[in-house]
Amino acid sequence: MCLLPGRNSRITKPKFYQVYLFEIFSLSEQKDETLKLFYFFHAAVPGLPLLGNLHQLKEKKPHQTFTKWAEIYGPIYTIKTGASSAVVLNSTQVAKEAMIAKFSSISTRKLSKALSILTHEKTMVATSDYGDFHKMVKRFVMTSMLGTSGQKQFRDTRNMMIDNMLGTFHTLVNDDPNAPLNFREVFKNELFRLSLIQALGEDVSSVYVEEFEKVISKEEIYHATVVDMMMCAIEVDWRDFFPYLSWIPNRSFETRLLTTEGRRTAVMRALINQQKKRIARGEARISYLDFLLEENTLTDEQLLMLVWEAVIEAADTTLVTTEWAMYEIAKHPEKQDRLYQEIQEVCGNDIVTEDHLSRLPYLNAVFHETLRRHSPVPLVPPRFVHENTNLAGYEIPAGTEMIINLYGCNMNKNDWEEPEEWKPERFLDGRFETADMYKTMAFGAGRRACAGSMQAMNISCTAIARFVQEFAWRLKEGDEDKADTIQLTTNRLYPLHVYLTPRARK
């Protein structure tokens, strides 16, 4: 599969068109001449017969490889992964066209075997195809948790979470002012507390899991529902690339996936049953689970998957973003000073609250620049073109898999000056609105855009501001260039370690 420039091609054309011999060879039996022609001229990344580009994607960071290829082949090109092909999009303009203008032709998801198993075949908001189920569950999650009124209900919980973090920072600094502290450990614990309260109505400290015949701790709950799932989501099954070999078992992959999935499901079932007992005692609370049970329209499996989705989505990307922001702030003292000055001018002696956020443009720029430079979700969960369409002037046939490389869009030299640099100032030159959540592509765009962007901003911005208001931040020696990532989302490979110095209160 490849791309043929149509008459109205608007984007800069790739530097050269290649004849992808293997594809043409494999099409030689095709009777359809137009299709043969379609396959003739295109921007395709050269690969090997049979494998295509698979051997070039061995490292589990395809977004970085896709971005390098975009410099050679242009913002839109095809790759071959075994027997399948995919179009990869690497510029904001083309990605927006796919996600907004051409949404009606590109609204279904194409999941890997790993994601199909972990998400129970699209039984979630983020992985379901656009349709009645998706519309219903997106409405549920927005109304009860993530929309404006949902967010109001959990504001005290967010404040408690940030107060707790600051309290822990003070304790750690008092205990040993010369020891660097592990930022992630503190933030992770409090964010997980918030995600449990929102999703289940309780900050669960342990739960009895029938299948394990024992009580498991909060740390074990976190691993079973968040960490292990994030690691497993990037597991690769070679049968994804050679569907005609699907009949051959891949036992090690299946055992790993099914065991992790089974553990997650057992833990979630136990957590939900514990809360159902609470509700049966007449102790209803404000939570996503309470709301969904009240709606009474879902099967038990759908309910479990949706509540798990709320836990994992709340517990991961906001941590990733805030940890990167604090790394950059600690690394750039002059930008930290500018942020501190802004907070002083706007808030004076008052503690920063969510009400101040719209009046703190530099803080807003810090948040969006972090999302741009360290796109927490580097690749949009893959889309599938379900009817012929035209994108950036290229005809794209139905059946094409589409990979939207948000990291590539945010690092594109044509859209961003010095994209490697972390420069919040770039958002203050008058071209961007403070309230615009889509200054970068980090939250996706269009009807499938992130449902949790408001929550992410509320937590991350308030936390960053309060952290800087309360302490001066400095990186642990030698950590300046530790910027490697791991997992499905761009978690820092090395957890952030920092020295904090309490600021004198005026």
Ligand code: HEM
């Ligand atoms: C900085 C933090 C976050 C980032 C960068 C982020 C990014 C994304 C991206 C890129 C998508 C896919 C959009 C698409 O397919 O076009 C997405 C979808 C989604 N996100 Fe987030 N997200 C963040 C935080 C959250 C939080 C905190 C929640 C919930 C607690 C959440 C819930 C969702 C849901 C439910 C969807 C699916 C929306 C749909 O398919 O209609 N996200 N997010």
